[in-house]
Amino acid sequence: xxxxxxxxxxxxxxxxxxxxxxxxxxxxxxxxxxxxxxxxxxxxxxxxxxxxxxxxxxxxxxxxxxxxxxxxxxxxxxxxxxxxxxxxxxxxxxxxxxxxxxxxxxxxxxxxxxxxxxxxxxxxxxxxxxxxxxxxxxxxxxxxxxxxxxxxxxxxxxxxxxxxxxxxxxxxxxxxxxxxxxxxxxxxxxxxxxxxxxxxxxxxxxxxxxxxxxxxxxxxxxxxxxxxxxxxxxxxxxxxxxxxxxxxxxxxxxxxxxxxxxxxxxxxxxxxxxxxxxxxxxxxxxxxxxxxxxxxxxxxxxxxxxxxxxxxxxxxxxxxxxxxxxxxxxxxxxxxxxxxxxxxxxxxxxxxxxxxxxxxxxxxxxxxx
Amino acid sequence: xxxxxxxxxxxxxxxxxxxxxxxxxxxxxxxxxxxxxxxxxxxxxxxxxxxxxxxxxxxxxxxxxxxxxxx
Numbered sequence: 001x002x003x004x005x006x007x008x009x010x011x012x013x014x015x016x017x018x019x020x021x022x023x024x025x026x027x028x029x030x031x032x033x034x035x036x037x038x039x040x041x042x043x044x045x046x047x048x049x050x051x052x053x054x055x056x057x058x059x060x061x062x063x064x065x066x067x068x069x070x071x072x073x074x075x076x077x078x079x080x081x082x083x084x085x086x087x088x089x090x091x092x093x094x095x096x097x098x099x100x101x102x103x104x105x106x107x108x109x110x111x112x113x114x115x116x117x118x119x120x121x122x123x124x125x126x127x128x129x130x131x132x133x134x135x136x137x138x139x140x141x142x143x144x145x146x147x148x149x150x151x152x153x154x155x156x157x158x159x160x161x162x163x164x165x166x167x168x169x170x171x172x173x174x175x176x177x178x179x180x181x182x183x184x185x186x187x188x189x190x191x192x193x194x195x196x197x198x199x200x201x202x203x204x205x206x207x208x209x210x211x212x213x214x215x216x217x218x219x220x221x222x223x224x225x226x227x228x229x230x231x232x233x234x235x236x237x238x239x240x241x242x243x244x245x246x247x248x249x250x251x252x253x254x255x256x257x258x259x260x261x262x263x264x265x266x267x268x269x270x271x272x273x274x275x276x277x278x279x280x281x282x283x284x285x286x287x288x289x290x291x292x293x294x295x296x297x298x299x300x301x302x303x304x305x306x307x308x309x310x311x312x313x314x315x316x317x318x319x320x321x322x323x324x325x326x327x328x329x330x331x332x333x334x335x336x337x338x339x340x341x342x343x344x345x346x347x348x349x350x351x352x353x354x355x356x357x358x359x360x361x362x363x364x365x366x367x368x369x
Numbered sequence: 370x371x372x373x374x375x376x377x378x379x380x381x382x383x384x385x386x387x388x389x390x391x392x393x394x395x396x397x398x399x400x401x402x403x404x405x406x407x408x409x410x411x412x413x414x415x416x417x418x419x420x421x422x423x424x425x426x427x428x429x430x431x432x433x434x435x436x437x438x439x440x
Contacts, residue, residue, distance in 0.1 A: 035380045038401030046399070050384040066381045227379055229410025237379050 004323045004359045008199065009148050009176055009301055009350030013324075015202045016261045016354065023204065023254040031249045035226035035240070045249050052256040053239070059179070059259060059267075060193070061186040062211055069239045070247050073208040074175045075101040077194035080242065081171045082106060082142060084216035085192055090115050090139035090169075093130060095122045095154060096334040097147040102173055103334070106142065119334070122147070127158050140169040145183075146176035149330045149348060150294050150339075151278075151301030153177070160188040169214070175199060179259075180274060180299050182267045185211065197251065200270075200352070202258035206251035212238055221245070265353070273353050274300040277360060281349065284364045294339040300351035303330075311345035318347075321366045325349050373422055375429075376402055376414040376437040383413040386434060393428060395421050 005013040026048075032041030034049050053065035062068075071077040082105040086092060092106060092115050109115045116137065120129045130141070141163065146153050156172065163170040171192045174183060179200030185193065193211040197203030219234045223244035227235045234241050262270065278297045285293050290307040297303075305311050315327035328345040329336050336342050349363070377383040383399045390397055397417035406412075414436070417425060429436055 043399055046380055047384055050381055050388075053381075054388070066385055226411050228412070231409055235379060237382065239381055240379050 002322065004355075004363060006323060006325045006349045006351060006355070006359075006363065008352035008355070009330075009348065010326060011198045011205060012200070012202050012352045012354065014352065014354040015258070019202050019254065019257045019261050022257040023250070026253045026257075027250055031253070033246055034249060036224070036246075048256065049247060049249065049252050052252050052259070055256060055259045055263070056209065056211075059183075059263065060211060061184045063186075067212050067238050069210045069212060069242045070252060071208045071210065072206055072248070073198075074173060074194050074196035075208075077196075077208045077210040078102055078142075078171070078173055079105045080216070080220040081192040081194055081210055081212075083109065084218050084220055084242075085169055085171060085214060086115060086140045086142075087169075087217070088114050089137070091118055091135055091137035092116070093118050093120055093133055093138060093141045093143075093168075095120055095143045096338045097122045097149065097152060097154075098142075098144055098332065098334060099148050099173065099175075100331040100333070101175075102142055102144060121338075122152055122154055126154055127162065130158075130162055134166060138166070138168065140171065142171040142173075144173040144176065146174075146180075146299050146301070147332070147335060148176050148301065148350075149303050149332050149335045149346065151176070151298035152295050153298060156183065156188045156190070160190060163191070164189060176299060176301065179262045179267070179270065181271050185213070189213070197255040197258065200262070201255055202261060203255035204251045206248045207255050210242075212242070216242060219244070270353050274351060277351050277355065277357070278302070280357065280360050281364070284367075288367065292339075292341070294335075294341065294346055297349075301348065302350075303346040303348045305341055305344045305346045309344070311341075311347045314347045318363070318366060323363050323366060371419045372416050373419050373425075373438070374400065374402070374406070374414050374416045375425070376406060376412060377434075378412055378414075380413040382434075383415055386415055386429065389432070390415075390417075390425060390428060393424065395424055395428070397421075397425070 031045045034046035053068040057065045078101045118133045120133045169191050174195040178195040191214045197207040198205045221244045225240045292305050294303040311327035326348045397415040400416045402412045
């Protein structure tokens with residue numbers, strides 16, 4: 001029995017064959033340490049990393065590749081953005097659908113009395129919800145574009161409009177939207193966009209990045225940069241200023257090949273395929289009895305729980321049938337409180353374009369049993 | 370043929386310039402600068418054929434990209 005992997009919001013398991021083949025070839029060919037030495041292997045690696053910044057720029061419609069800073073994952077990217085771009089004393093608006101990678105850095109700053117936090121609802125009229133929470137102290141909005149639990153979306157154009165209207169700092173977590181739907185940074189002004197590579201972009205684990213449209217007020221970590229060796233501080237220019245230490249060339253190379261694949265398929269086609277999968281699942285879930293569907297699925301993400309059953313029980317049952325889903329709370333505590341699933345958790349099914357209609361039908365058939 | 374080195378500073382800016390010039394069919398190499406050509410430790414630049422110097426200067430100046438010249 002072949003495995004059906006529906007945990008793609010955590011990590012895409014099945015990578016496109018050409019992404020795997022090219023990454024393996026890259027690993028076999030070898031690589032140097034970018035930005036440290038003058039020999040050709042070091043330079044080739046540096047150029048590959050630059051080319052990855054460049055392809056990210058193309059996909060996001062962003063003009064300056066050197067303002068794209070690599071991290072190990074989206075959590076690290078978000079921590080840096082939140083802790084270096086939000087001014088002391090700010091009131092920060094965030095939503096109930098946030099992952100702990102947004103919430104915990106904010107809570108940590110709040111505990112140190114550096115900021116205060118105000119929550120807005122992601123349901124209904126987002127613009128009004130946010131406007132209703134604005135105060136004289138509000139200086140920033142930090143939120144996800146797509147919930148990792150329900151796939152619900154916060155409209156980037158509304159966030160961008162409010163950012164400009166109220167002169168706010170806007171930091172967005174695009175982890176569940178990047179490479180699932182077009183994100184246009186030319187049309188939508190964002191101060192920092194953070195995301196991971198190992199989800200929609202099909203990279204290995206170990207790479208995330210931020211697009212810094214503003215200059216961080218300080219560095220987050222300091223160390224080797226391959227530049228200005230005798231200075232006590234980090235170089236002033238991005239990306240080197242925020243990239244201390246060796247970058248993961250293999251992970252970044254896999255991101256490059258993943259993004260090439262995404263470009264080849266096309267964002268429209270990816271979005272349409274996920275929409276189609278969403279409809280298949282939504283239509284069937286509606287027909288089931290004794291089920292609480294948290295919200296209509298979007299971006300390939302659906303969460304539900306059966307009455308009188310813990311989500312882990314359902315997940316274990318599905319695993320026995322070869323179907324991998326995620327139960328529990330998905331590192332997003334507030335959305336579970338919002339949908340009153342703090343006792344049971346929820347079963348999350350998260351799809352990728354590598355999944356098939358046949359797999360979805362087999363899953364739905366198991367669920368009906 | 371003599372080569373010319375321009376000191377740019379950071380590696381990523383040097384690569385960016387290499388790509389810009391390549392689009393204009395001017396091919397340069399990104400190089401780690403000799404220690405005697407740096408003021409504060411490691412630094413990077415571009416190396417190219419002397420015949421291209423006027424084109425390189427024109428393109429960098431047009432784009433407000435700063436550089437230092439070393440022969």
